[in-house]
Amino acid sequence: MEWNRLQTVHLTEDMRKKLEEIENYLEKQDYFSNEKLNRSRIIDMLILTFYDLFVAENSRTKYPNRLAELKKITPKDNQKLLRELMRQGRSMEFLLYINLGIYQSLSQINGSYTPKELRSYQTGDSREINMLMNQIMQIINDDIARNKQIKDSKRKKA
Known part of the structure; x- marks a missing residue:
């Protein structure tokens, strides 16, 4: 898959609402108080988080198995x-x-x-x-x- 520097993302209404919930969640975090959170920055964070949780440390574990592992953590x-x-x-x-x-x-x-x-x-x-x-x-x-x-x-x- 080729990516352009600027990319349009098409979201369903449900996904748009979830993205807004993520945005609201992150805005409430003290960790980001000195940082301007725009949608591009939030997408970057989502990609980095996914990468850290699924790719970097667990690249051999299949996605559904790793997701189930993470959901078990309370x-x-x-x-x-x-x-x-x-x-x-x-x-x-x-x-x-x-x-x-x-x-x-x-x-x-x-x-x-x-x-x-x-x-x-x-x-x-x-x-x-x-x-x-x-x-x-x-x-x-x-x-x-x-x-x-x-x-x-x-x-x-x-």
């Missing part, structure tokens, strides 16, 4: 994903503090440490490990509160 799925990412982020913070503690301990011990002495925290039979986990969680919570306090104080100054 806001609840996004919230679950965000919660999972936050949980994993907390786990990574946990690991960071644990590793820092291990390093600090190993640097103070004169070589008598062996990894066989470690006990699994998953069994929950070690009171010491449970206490350590709670202390680390408290440190993380204190860090989060301190960072929030710093951000809030910076906002008040601005």
Whole structure:
């Protein structure tokens, strides 16, 4: 199919209404507050969106299958994903503090440490490990509160 630089698009009444709804939706978005949205820009955005969702990442997936995948995604799925990412982020913070503690301990011990002495925290039979986990969680919570306090104080100054 050949395309001219300027192109006339023929739309049914239903498609014209849908295009107007898209236009109204985009005009309400804060993301575009500094931008003039004309119909050409909206068509560009529709093409780019379609390209990103169907062509760029999923070029091997057939259109109806990819559309069905996208329709299955709900806001609840996004919230679950965000919660999972936050949980994993907390786990990574946990690991960071644990590793820092291990390093600090190993640097103070004169070589008598062996990894066989470690006990699994998953069994929950070690009171010491449970206490350590709670202390680390408290440190993380204190860090989060301190960072929030710093951000809030910076906002008040601005």
